[in-house]
Amino acid sequence: MTHLLSPITLAAWMTLGVLGVTPAVQAQVAGSSTTLQTQVTPSTEVAMGWSVKKTLLGKAVYNDAGAKVGKIEDLIIAPERNVSFVILGAGGFVGIGRHDVAIPVGQIQDRGGRLILPGASKDSLKALPTFTYVSDTRLRDQFLAQADKDIAEAKASLQDLEKKASTAATEAKARMDVQASALRDDIQSAETRLAEMRQATAVHWRDFEASVNAATLRLRKSIDKAVG
Template structure:
């Protein structure tokens, strides 16, 4: 995976991680440590530089848009949700693609080997529905 994209995803992961300060009974730390903040500052904004951005293949053909990032239970960004097809969100087919398959080239998100048809042929991603009776 491209170093810049890896930094973006690592920044997102670190921002979600708990601080590494020692816990004191009756007291909890919020935020990030100075060391973690230095890493976060070097990263990029998922909101401004990833979400909603087009995804291209290596020949420059647009194959979809990044609509979401999935953070696994271990707090690692593991999948990007790509919206393929459709017009203004109608008829869009969302798919999950592991983040290690992407590259960042000339400030473009690239999914090598992808085509619109290949992305649309992947199984559709659906968010898990929360069980209201479990609360």
């Protein structure tokens, strides 16, 4: 199961140093007459909040037993909700390559400067749905579509090359046969790498991105040779 949120990352919010608190300001939007009405919050409440940059991002999280359960990779504010989530990278702890999970900020405790997630265990974290950004799925679809296009073009080039080789003179035919063989191997390699990516869960697609890229690059080079 894939857990999807439309994320608003906090790059622009880091200096606020507070979770679930809105700034006491009425801002004029550049190039617009619209004003932003925001809730007024006492500055002391802001000052007592957690700094995203200093306290959360990149920090290790532990369970009650003192075992490290992961690292905070991001902080998400759900639109129109007063609940924020930390994105906990728990892959190494649960024993798999990548497993990011969304944990409500309220479940994280600060105990003497150490971030604690009470009750966290390998089984409980592994059972949580994997978090992935909505934009990641769009990028994956675009990546797959481009790879499919490269393979289709290579197959068309191979078919054309084989047709030309069938009527070519002996020397030219030998050269074309070598090019066709290389192109055929590269097509098979690209299809294999792409199939591996498709069989993996959507959140792990980047683990296969480099190998598919390398295979399609070889494919395009083989097409260029064949066309040349």
